[in-house]
Amino acid sequence: MQFQIIATAFLATLCAAQGAPDLEGLPECAQSCFVDNVPISGCDDASDFxxxxxxxxxxxxxxxxxxxxxxxxxxxxxxxxxxxxDTCEEAGVPI
Incomplete structure (x- = not known):
């Protein structure tokens, strides 16, 4: 149990350091959809909305x-x- 907490904290820090997208306000069930499909986009940065x-x-x-x-x-x-x-609108690319 302690290992899982430490591993989760480490991964969260690692993702934040690598320019992970800010998914605040996005339902948790949908978050992996937004993150896991980044390679399909051809974009270099997962936070480049x-x-x-x-x-x-x-x-x-x-x-x-x-x-x-x-x-x-x-x-x-x-x-x-x-x-x-809302996120795309803020990025200047309405969908």
């Missing part, structure tokens, strides 16, 4: 993941969509 939002392949993969694979409820999926729309 302007690049991510401009990638139709990324947007389509994330959408499929949230709706089909994530286990999110309909309410959570709608929250994830709203989060994505």
């Amino acid at each position: 302007a690049c991510l939002c401009g990638s139709s392949e990324y947007i389509n993969s994330v959408t499929t993941c949230v709706l089909v694979e994530s286990g999110c409820s309909l309410t959570e999926a709608l929250e994830a969509r709203g989060w994505a729309q």
Whole structure:
């Protein structure tokens, strides 16, 4: 149990140091969809939302993941969509 806590803290620190995207406000069930599909986008930085939002392949993969694979409820999926729309709008690339 202690090992898991230490490992989790280490991984969280490592992700923060590597420019991991800020997913605050995104339902937890959808977070892996946004992170795991970054390679599909062709973007170099997982926190470059302007690049991510401009990638139709990324947007389509994330959408499929949230709706089909994530286990999110309909309410959570709608929250994830709203989060994505707001985040992309803030990055200057409305979806």
